[in-house]
Amino acid sequence: MNATSSSKQSIRQLIRERRRNLSADQHRQYAKQLANYLPSYILQKNIHRIGVFLAQDGELNLQPSIQNLWKHQRFTFLPVLKPLPPNRLWFAPYSATSHLIPNRFNILEPNVLPNHMIAPSQLDCVLFPLVAFDLNGGRLGMGGGFYDRTFAHLRKASQRPVFYGVALNEQQVDTLPIESWDIPLDGVATPNGFIDFAGN
Numbered sequence: 001m002n003a004t005s006s007s008k009q010s011i012r013q014l015i016r017e018r019r020r021n022l023s024a025d026q027h028r029q030y031a032k033q034l035a036n037y038l039p040s041y042i043l044q045k046n047i048h049r050i051g052v053f054l055a056q057d058g059e060l061n062l063q064p065s066i067q068n069l070w071k072h073q074r075f076t077f078l079p080v081l082k083p084l085p086p087n088r089l090w091f092a093p094y095s096a097t098s099h100l101i102p103n104r105f106n107i108l109e110p111n112v113l114p115n116h117m118i119a120p121s122q123l124d125c126v127l128f129p130l131v132a133f134d135l136n137g138g139r140l141g142m143g144g145g146f147y148d149r150t151f152a153h154l155r156k157a158s159q160r161p162v163f164y165g166v167a168l169n170e171q172q173v174d175t176l177p178i179e180s181w182d183i184p185l186d187g188v189a190t191p192n193g194f195i196d197f198a199g200n
C-alpha cells in the first residue's frame with residue numbers, strides 16, 4: 001500500500017466509526033433536514049433523472065428526499081453492481097413498486113433485466129455516497145472505486161450529469177489525499193445545507 005492509500009484507509013476507518021456512532025434519532029433528524037431543501041434545490045434545476053443510493057453503514061438517509069422527488073414526478077435510479085469486472089455501475093429505475101434484492105455487499109438493488117437499466121450518461125444528476133469530503137470537491141468513498149470507474153469517461157465531457165455528494169457535516173475533513181482517478185464533486189448536500197463548489 002502506498003502512502004496515499006494508507007492515509008485514505010485511516011480516514012475511512014475514523015469517519016465510518018464517527019458516523020455509525022450517531023443515534024438513530026440524530027440520523028432521522030438529519031434525513032429530515034436534508035429532505036427539507038434538497039428536493040426543491042433539484043427541482044429548480046431542470047434535473048429529471050437522478051442517481052440516488054440506499055443508505056448503509058451510517059450514511060445520510062436519502063429516503064425522505066427520494067419520496068419528495070417522486071411526488072414531483074422526478075425519476076430516481078439506484079446503482080447496480082454487475083457480477084463481473086471491470087466493476088462499473090449501471091443504474092436501474094427505483095420507484096415505490098421496485099422489487100429489490102441484496103447485492104454482494106448486502107445493499108438492496110432493483111432486480112431488473114439489463115435492458116431496463118440506463119447508462120450513467122443518461123442521468124442528469126448523480127448523488128454520490130461518500131465516506132469523507134473536503135471543501136475542494138475532494139471525495140473519499142468506500143474504497144471500491146465503483147463511482148470513480150463508472151463516471152471516469154464523463155469527467156471532461158461537455159454534457160455530463162452534475163455530481164453532488166451527500167454527507168453528514170461530521171464527514172467533512174480538512175484536505176483529502178487525491179489520486180488522478182478521483183472524480184471531483186460539483187457540490188455536497190449536508191443536513192446543514194448545500195455546499196456549492198462549481199460556483200453556480
Ligand SMILES: Nc1nc2c(c(=O)[nH]1)N(C=O)[C@@H](CNc1ccc(C(=O)N[C@@H](CCC(=O)O)C(=O)O)cc1)CN2
Nearest residue numbers: 053054055056079105107129130141142143144146147
Ligand atoms: N449506499 C451505498 N451504495 C453503494 C455504494 C456506497 O458507497 N453506498 N457504493 C460505492 O461504491 C457501491 C458499493 N460499494 C461498496 C464498497 C465496499 C463496501 C463494504 O462494505 N466493504 C466492507 C467489506 C465488505 C466485503 O468485502 O464483504 C468494508 O469495507 O468493511 C460496501 C459497498 C454501490 N452502492
Ligand SMILES: Nc1ncnc2c1ncn2[C@@H]1O[C@H](COP(=O)(O)OP(=O)(O)OP(=O)(O)O)[C@@H](O)[C@H]1O
Nearest residue numbers: 139140141142143144145146147148149152181182
Ligand atoms: N477510472 C479508474 N480506472 C481504473 N481503476 C480505477 C479507476 N478509478 C478508481 N480505480 C481503482 O479503484 C480503487 C479504489 O479507488 P478509491 O480508493 O479512490 O475508491 P473510492 O473513491 O473510495 O471508491 P468509490 O468510487 O466506489 O466510492 C483504486 O485502487 C483504483 O486503482
